[in-house]
Amino acid sequence: MPPRxxxxxxxxxxxxxSLPASAARHVQVLRLQPGSPLTLFDGSGDEWQAEVTAMGRSEVRVQLHARQLVNRELATAxxxxxxxxxxxxxxxIVEKATELGAVAIQxxxxxRSVLRLQxxxxxxxxxxxxxxxxxxxEQCGRACVTQIHPVQTLAAWLSGLDGAAPARRWLLSPTAARPLAERAAGEPQPTLVLSGPEGGLSAAEEQAAxxxxxxxLQLxxxxxxxxTAPLAVLGWVALQQG
Known part of the structure; x- marks a missing residue:
């Protein structure tokens, strides 16, 4: 199978x-030669079959051949x-969520966050x-890439949801009475899954959500x-939808 x-x-x-620098470095590390096949994708959902035409110290040139329409995404965004x-x-989380088909990570x-970034x-x-x-x-075969949004505080992010596009919204809580399996059935629809840190969300944060x-929902x-919790939800959805 050609490298992707x-x-x-x-x-x-x-x-x-000419390949962008990051892709060119990968080709050079693998020591591909002119004539070597490879698969390229730009995140739009399509793949291109290509082959290396020239290798230089700082440049790798490729010839695009056939475009392939692929669909390896979950029905639920x-x-x-x-x-x-x-x-x-x-x-x-980012690696496994991409493999399992998450469209984005916020x-x-x-x-109660231990990790704080600004x-x-x-x-x-x-x-x-x-x-x-x-x-x-690249590894798992997706032709789309999970989008990583900028870091936000939970309070600011929740406030920004006012007026956002409609989506099913799940809050993972160990004290919730409803199991995930009861609520995840039905037609696929855009879904936000909110998961807390070590120690969980505070009562005030859960109420705000x-x-x-x-x-x-509880798992x-x-x-x-x-x-583990957010990946468990994503894995369940992925297994249900193939």
Missing amino acids: FFVDTPLAGPAEL LTLCVVMPANDRMDG PLMSE GDRAQKKQVHWQGVAIAAA RERGFEA GPRILRAD
Whole structure:
């Protein structure tokens, strides 16, 4: 199977083009040669079959051949809204969520957050996580890349939902009475899944989410970690929809 690479510029062909620096580095690391086949995608949902035509020290040129329409996305456009866990666990969430088909991830900070990001540090983390999502999409075969939104506080993000496009809204809560399986049936529709940090959301934060249409759901009798719960929901949806 030819290696797959994301190209951060719209593709159109048939045409010959120079790969952007990031994709060119990957081609050089793999030591591909002129004539080597590869697959390119730009995040629009299509793939292009291509082949290397020239290798230089700083430039890799490829010839685009056939465009392929692919559909490897979930029927449910699901956005994970995650209060960021501590350490590097957010990297794992981004990687696995991309593999499982999340359309977007919204990193959040709440009252009990251990990890707090602002300014340049928050922007650098967003860029890093977008890179993690790109690498995961290249590996898993998706032709779309999970979008990583800028870091926000939970309060600011909830306020910004006023007037937003309609979407089903789920709040993961260990004290909720309704299990996920009861509410996830029916026709696929855009869905926001809000998941808290280590220690969970505060009572005031849960109430604020409920006031903006979030329905509290629980995932079973066990308390899942902050980096497990959102992926469990996404995995359940992915398995239901194939």
